[in-house]
Amino acid sequence: MRILLQTALHLELNAMKAYLSDVKSETHPETGSKYERGIFSYQGRQAEVLLVETGAGNVRAAEETTRAIEHFNPDSAFFVGVAGGLKDVKLGDVVASTKVIGYEMGKDDDEFRPRLDTLQSAYSLQQIAKQLLRDDNWKKDLPEENRDQIAAYVEPIAAGDKVVASERAVAFQYLRKFCSDALAVAMEGNGFMVAAHAHNTEAMEIRGISDMISDKAEADASGSQPRAADNAAAFAFAIIRQKLTDTKKKNNIKDSVFRGKLLNTLLEMYPQGPEQDDIWKRAGGDVSILSNSMSRRSQWYNALERLALGGGGAKMTLQTLIEQVRIDYPNLQNDLF
Template structure:
């Protein structure tokens, strides 16, 4: 089964996630003393981290937790303000997160948006969960209206946007018109996950519609939105495990031979072609020019399965990078094995 890291900004979001876990225990980071909760969900090991508000805190805790826990999948679960096409209680999974604060402050402000895509795999699973609608069966709170789910862009900044008359709201409408929600941690979260080649995505429940935010919060919209987001997240985890059952055992020699054949076709000049090994976090100094390219690939994959090949590379990071070059690569390798 999988190792899942789930981040939250607020305690109420943390509790919404924790409600799905059993055998919850305290876990402490050996170097920093950071305190986590670790529990079990459907045989998956889940670590929960409360980052606090803001992209900087989120990035700091994300990198630390990924390095410590080495998860297979990483989620940020919490609440957000709705910008368009949503109502209170709906859930938005991020197709991408738009960092909207960056820019050049000249005679007029010139935006330099910092846009980070979510994991392609998790985005596809989120779309599947949205279409099927089974996630509502995991809801642990009552909703006055049936919540809907979207897989759309989310904007992330460093301020709470609480009025549709504010400068920030006008800015978002002008420069982030595809964003359906706004929050304060997602950009830092995805930026920090990126160097680890982690499958990462945000899942946000809509707790307010910008205007009348205080009244919405007072009416209990935040815990309800957090619970809805947690339900969607855990249905995504359910679907991750279903998809994994369909795949062959990737640890077998048969699969590794199939993988080498595919890699030799895609990168006939060897693991150094297009910097694919280096982009995945690998050490190119392990390769020798004397070996033929197929042998280079076979030796590289064998080293990788034995824990070598470079400090940052893994089979997941390699396949993610290849997926970026050849979108159908993973399905072709797995389904034809």
């Protein structure tokens, strides 16, 4: 599984980087964009994670999202960071988007006539987020003394290129009038969602409330931003944990039905058998168990049977095999992988 995590600020990126192991810096081969790539592990499953710091604003977010998706081909993408609270939230609370409302589009005539650019978050991600709220088990990475003070919501988030710093601001009055269902406002979500939708990538924005519009400067000075970023990261990784759990239930190498589907798919991709392109070896498999005296289908059948019994190789798992297949087929769209 591949997860793209994007932020606007360095402190937000660091909040998510703390969840990863084996983090390495990476450079986009064409644009020179700098990334951090690492591994998130949970109950024997792993997600490969790419961290991207986009900078502020919807235009930058759209550009960097496009580059990162084309480079990394993620299964899911999240924009995670801090935001201003508009209503019904307090400092430290988390809002996961049902939709992102681009509020600055419109026609400026005798009066401004809004043409809101609204994009829905992926249904599957909304369902996981709502389940986390029902179970109330997403807070385990937060300091125990703070857990009861923090709430999470799955509600709309507004996005524009203005820093709204006062309830007297024209933009705030506009948000109250035309985006009355939004709980938070930030500056990157619309560009991020536009790019994700264009690439058919399931996406969601997740924000920790670092200030209320009426006391933005005071809240920022109090250290609310790092706390809000930590809370947003905790919720994002709770979603990723659930995705890994759901995938584990669905794709179990010990399940004969799944193994049969995997056999047929691998035979199409690697018709010369497990030794083609060193796929078995690259995945950490023991090539000595492979026999050239069998048909290619039999080779794959026996190799997967060994893997199901834990004998594919000392360093081999279903996940390492999937990771190598995805390297060979970066645009693969298949539920088995």
